[in-house]
Amino acid sequence: MxxxxxxxxxxxxxxxxxxGPRTVSYLAYYxxxxxxxxxxxxxxxxxxxxxxxxxxxxxxxxxxxxxxQHVKRYDITLNLNHPKxxxxxxxLVDWADVVADGYxxxxxxxxxxxxxxxxxxxxxxxxxxxxxxxxxxxxxxxxGTGFTLTALSGFAAITGWPNRxxxxxxxxxxxxxxxxxxxxCLIAALxxxxxxxxxxxxxxxxxEVSIHSIAPLILDYTVxxxxxxTQGNRLDYAAPHGIYRCxxxxxxxxxxxxxxxxxxSFCQAIGNPAWTKDSRFSSLSGRKQNEDELDELxxxxxxxxxxxxxxxxxxxxxxxxxxxxxLKDLYENPQLKHYRCFEELDHPEMGKLSLYQPxxxxxxxxxYERHRPPLLGEHNELVYTDILGIPDEEFVQLMTEGVFD
Amino acid sequence: xxxxxxxxxPYRVLDLTNERGFICGKLLADLGADVIKxxxxxxxxxxxxxxxxxxxPGPEKSLYWxxxxxxxxxxxxxxxxxxxxxxxxxxxxxxxxxLESFDPGHMEKLGLGYPALAQINPxxxxxxxxxxxxxxxxxxxxxPDIVVWALSGNAYLTGDPDRGPLxxxxxxAYIVAGAMQAxxxxxxxxxxxxITGEGQWIDAAAQLSLVPFLGPEPxxxxxxxxxxxxxxxxxxxxxxxxxxxKKAAWVDAPMLYECQDGDISFVAxxxxxxxxxxxxxxxxxxxxxxxGETLRGVDWMExxxxxxxxxxxxxxxxxFIRFFKAHTKAELxxxxxxxDIMLYPVFTSKDLLEFDQLIDRQFWVDVEHPELRTSITYPxxxxxxxxxxxRKYRRAPLVGEHNEEIYLSELGLSKHDLSTLKxxxxx
Numbered sequence: 009m010x011x012x013x014x015x016x017x018x019x020x021x022x023x024x025x026x027x028g029p030r031t032v033s034y035l036a037y038y039x040x041x042x043x044x045x046x047x048x049x050x051x052x053x054x055x056x057x058x059x060x061x062x063x064x065x066x067x068x069x070x071x072x073x074x075x076x077q078h079v080k081r082y083d084i085t086l087n088l089n090h091p092k093x094x095x096x097x098x099x100l101v102d103w104a105d106v107v108a109d110g111y112x113x114x115x116x117x118x119x120x121x122x123x124x125x126x127x128x129x130x131x132x133x134x135x136x137x138x139x140x141x142x143x144x145x146x147x148x149x150x151x152g153t154g155f156t157l158t159a160l161s162g163f164a165a166i167t168g169w170p171n172r173x174x175x176x177x178x179x180x181x182x183x184x185x186x187x188x189x190x191x192x193c194l195i196a197a198l199x200x201x202x203x204x205x206x207x208x209x210x211x212x213x214x215x216e217v218s219i220h221s222i223a224p225l226i227l228d229y230t231v232x233x234x235x236x237x238t239q240g241n242r243l244d245y246a247a248p249h250g251i252y253r254c255x256x257x258x259x260x261x262x263x264x265x266x267x268x269x270x271x272x273s274f275c276q277a278i279g280n281p282a283w284t285k286d287s288r289f290s291s292l293s294g295r296k297q298n299e300d301e302l303d304e305l306x307x308x309x310x311x312x313x314x315x316x317x318x319x320x321x322x323x324x325x326x327x328x329x330x331x332x333x334x335l336k337d338l339y340e341n342p343q344l345k346h347y348r349c350f351e352e353l354d355h356p357e358m359g360k361l362s363l364y365q366p367x368x369x370x371x372x373x374x375x376y377e378r379h380r381p382p383l384l385g386e387h388n389e390l391v392y393t394d395i396l397g398i399p400d401e402e403f404v405q406l407m408t409e410g411v412f413d
Numbered sequence: 414x415x416x417x418x419x420x421x422x423p424y425r426v427l428d429l430t431n432e433r434g435f436i437c438g439k440l441l442a443d444l445g446a447d448v449i450k451x452x453x454x455x456x457x458x459x460x461x462x463x464x465x466x467x468x469x470p471g472p473e474k475s476l477y478w479x480x481x482x483x484x485x486x487x488x489x490x491x492x493x494x495x496x497x498x499x500x501x502x503x504x505x506x507x508x509x510x511x512l513e514s515f516d517p518g519h520m521e522k523l524g525l526g527y528p529a530l531a532q533i534n535p536x537x538x539x540x541x542x543x544x545x546x547x548x549x550x551x552x553x554x555x556x557p558d559i560v561v562w563a564l565s566g567n568a569y570l571t572g573d574p575d576r577g578p579l580x581x582x583x584x585x586a587y588i589v590a591g592a593m594q595a596x597x598x599x600x601x602x603x604x605x606x607x608i609t610g611e612g613q614w615i616d617a618a619a620q621l622s623l624v625p626f627l628g629p630e631p632x633x634x635x636x637x638x639x640x641x642x643x644x645x646x647x648x649x650x651x652x653x654x655x656x657x658x659k660k661a662a663w664v665d666a667p668m669l670y671e672c673q674d675g676d677i678s679f680v681a682x683x684x685x686x687x688x689x690x691x692x693x694x695x696x697x698x699x700x701x702x703x704x705g706e707t708l709r710g711v712d713w714m715e716x717x718x719x720x721x722x723x724x725x726x727x728x729x730x731x732x733f734i735r736f737f738k739a740h741t742k743a744e745l746x747x748x749x750x751x752x753d754i755m756l757y758p759v760f761t762s763k764d765l766l767e768f769d770q771l772i773d774r775q776f777w778v779d780v781e782h783p784e785l786r787t788s789i790t791y792p793x794x795x796x797x798x799x800x801x802x803x804r805k806y807r808r809a810p811l812v813g814e815h816n817e818e819i820y821l822s823e824l825g826l827s828k829h830d831l832s833t834l835k836x837x838x839x840x
Contacts, residue, residue: 011608011609013601013602013604013605013608014601014604034597034601038601038605050685050686053686053687056684058651058652058653058718058719059630059633059634059637059652059661061633061637062637063637063659065719071629071630071632071633071636072628072629072630074629075625075628075629075632076629123799141770142770142774142797143797144773144774145769145770145773145774146769146770146773147750147769147770148770150750150770151690151753151755152755152757153680153682153755155649155668155678155680156678156679156680156755156756156757157757158678159669159676159677159678159757159758159759159760160678160757160758160759160760161760161765162760162761162762162765163581164669164676164678164759165676165759165760165761166581166582166583167571167572167579167580167581167582168572168573168579168582169572169573169576169579172573173647173669173671173676174647174669174676174759175571175572175573175579175644175646175647175669176646176647176668176669176678176759177571177581178567178570178571178626178627178628178644178645179570179626179627179628179630180628181626184589184590184625184626184628185589185593188589188590188593188594188596188597189440189593189795189796191597191600192440192441192444192593192596192597192600193444193795193796193798195597195600195601195603195604196420196421196444196600197420197798197801198604199420199421199600199603199604199607200420200421200800200801202604202607203423203607206800207800208798208799208800208801209798209799210796210797210798210799211796211797211798211799212795212796212797213774213776215770215771216771216774216776216792216793216794216795217795217796219765219776219792220436220792220795221436221585221588221589222583222585223480223481223791223792224464224476224477224479224480224481224583225583225762226480226762226765226766226790226791226792227464227476227479227480227789227791228464228476228762229762229763229766230762230766230789230790230791231464231466231467231476231789232464232466232467232468234464235761235762235763236582236583236761236762237582238582239582240579240582241559241579241580242582243559243584244463245462245463246557249559250559251559251563251568251577251578251579251580252577253577258643260563260568260569260577260578261563262559262560262562262563262564262568262578262580263560264555264557264558264559264560266557323554323555326555327555328554328555328556328557328559328560329555329560330554330559330560330561330563330564331563331564332563332568332569332577332578333563333564333565333566333568333569334566334569334631334641334642334643335566335627335631335632335634335635335641335642336635336639336641337566338565338566338624339635341564342549342550342551343545343546343549343550343551343564343620344620344621344624346546346548346549346550347546347549347618347621349621349624361636362632362636363629363632364624364625364627364632365624365625366621367594367597367598368590368591368594368617368618368619368621368622368623369594369595369597369598369615369616369617369618369622370546370598370615370616370617370618371598371601371602371605371613371614371615372527372613372614372615372616373605373609373611373613374601374605374613
């Protein structure tokens with residue numbers, strides 16, 4: 009049988025909240041052994057995030073935690089403020105190939121777990137560090153979240169309607185963007201280590217990573233001194249280009265027409281109403297110049313049809329169109345079903361749990377793994393006795409001393 | 414070992430992507446891979462995407478092209494014809510990765526599907542990026558950025574509540590999701606090949622990649638009682654205890670606020686670990702005499718979003734709104750740093766370029782553009798690996814810039830061959 013890509017790779021995971029766990033997930037999907045280190049006194053704060061399953065609060069009931077931790081990992085609790093806790097964590101570092109740190113800069117150093125310390129224990133360790141602003145610089149220790157970082161990265165400013173304050177993006181947007189960059193760098197470092205035997209420190213600033221997604225807009229400023237604008241759903245080189253109201257309650261469909269050939273197909277697909285023959289709309293520049301009127305006319309048509317029908321009719325004519333899906337639409341979406349986007353897992357406290365989050369790619373020679381989220385400290389015995397080889401009596405002794413709190 | 418060695422130095426990547434996928438090869442190039450962008454003779458159509466240098470459109474002036482093709486080399490080659498394919502196959506023998514983002518099925522139609530490539534080079538990894546994936550009922554759907562954004566559920570949840578669904582004013586759905594997933598998939602496959610010796614095919618789908626961007630709430634509420642969450646614009650929604658038989662309920666508080674000269678982002682977290690930031694803000698508002706009775710009475714360590722009423726939230730929010738409106742972005746951000754408040758301005762490009770932290774980390778780099786006799790400031794390294802620093806930037810390639818270097822020196826074609834191929838419009 010073919011080995012899984014990361015079989016035999018061990019990850020000691022000190023990340024929490026959103027970015028770090030999702031970064032590490034890419035190793036876990038493909039066979040790495042991941043140990044998530046929590047503290048019973050201060051578990052991953054996301055365990056406290058609402059909504060809870062069935063509305064009943066509890067450390068094992070947060071949907072957000074489940075959503076972030078749906079790939080197999082062992083969960084242990086360890087008291088790093090206990091001297092014996094530090095001894096044990098050092099043994100885990102020796103076991104690990106990768107140590108992932110998602111705390112604010114300087115936190116790991118307080119426990120004597122900076123990169124230089126880890127390297128003394130395990131010379132070829134890879135340490136991935138992901139925090140808001142990177143490990144150096146005057147604001148390295150400034151805390152934040154993906155909500156605020158979305159504002160600071162320039163994403164919020166480019167999402168909105170003209171002549172209105174920006175609407176911003178939904179949820180903690182950068183928490184979805186940053187892990188992807190992190191994962192590319194982390195796997196590249198693993199590959200480098202596989203070939204050369206050398207580990208290293210990877211310092212990734214969540215802010216810097218995010219800015220790369222909008223690099224052309226940055227250049228527009230550094231070259232042309234132009235700030236980006238919010239322009240609703242419009243795009244300079246397409247018209248109609250928008251999300252149009254359809255028949256039904258809050259039902260909408262995106263339509264994007266780029267070339268004149270597409271425009272002609274579009275007109276035909278909607279039955280060539282008289283206004284489509286207006287010469288002002290026959291070229292892209294004409295459509296751009298008269299875009300307000302064009303959008304109204306397009307919407308007059310779309311609002312008489314359900315979005316599914318608009319989408320299918322236009323797609324069959326070779327025009328980009330897609331309904332603005334809500335969660336129900338996503339559940340029923342045949343393409344997402346085809347890629348197993350939603351899968352049900354069994355959870356001892358939450359019961360049946362449906363989550364979306366396969367990787368966004370499929371490998372032809374390796375399948376990905378999914379798993380229910382781990383319970384707090386669920387694998388203490390397995391990790392401490394089986395993996396680290398601590399004798400049972402000592403394990404119990406350490407437990408009573410509060411080392412695993 | 415030379416210090417210029419990058420993490421991915423031994424690898425060669427043939428990059429056939431269009432604008433949807435440029436960033437995938439760009440990251441691999443930054444990490445040291447030799448990424449060769451293969452363009453149609455005459456240049457890639459994406460060179461016509463603006464904005465442009467000094468606002469003058471032209472294939473060598475596209476800032477979109479520059480930003481996402483930096484550090485690559487480029488050749489022109491018509492991979493549709495037999496002569497071009499013969500050359501492509503020679504390049505393929507020495508390649509580790511082929512990236513492509515044509516409409517699904519296009520490569521097969523050209524006779525360049527994965528099985529065909531694997532026959533020539535069994536170790537090659539082929540990464541295909543598309544809107545909906547290489548298989549399934551939507552495989553042949555047209556997939557421009559806004560359409561994928563809509564069908565992934567993101568549009569429905571983005572935008573002001575009184576208007577329709579919204580997409581960002583820069584089409585980056587493919588960039589931040591699909592192309593990045595393609596890059597991760599490529600890396601997993603490269604690592605896997607290190608163990609098995611075999612290449613494989615990666616099918617990266619932008620729609621699938623974008624669904625998790627929704628976060629858990631829309632799914633949770635649907636699972637709980639089939640509540641459909643709608644867009645809430647500048648607000649952040651806090652879900653309340655749902656009890657059996659009752660529909661989901663919530664309170665809304667702002668996440669984006671106007672201040673004197675722009676907007677800021679602040680989320681009022683509560684409870685140990687996160688509530689300290691809100692407590693510090695409340696103290697600051699109080700010290701300026703702008704905190705009402707309700708806000709003064711809140712203990713942010715004890716405060717529970719799960720049980721508070723919307724009226725109370727509004728009273729608190731209104732104090733925040735008034736306070737922020739009375740200050741500038743700079744004042745708020747500076748003082749927030751001193752007081753450990755998680756408050757950030759809504760940055761525009763200018764703010765980013767002037768941000769001390771990025772300047773101190775030397776994030777911005779000047780890249781020479783010799784033909785224009787100038788250098789231009791770009792976002793710098795996306796990561797700081799201690800042993801293998803990212804490649805120093807080399808501006809994006811001109812049309813066919815590396816034709817001679819690659820065809821003559823590396824592939825061993827003669828000048829005569831090259832001239833024949835040029836006349837036949839293969840190159």
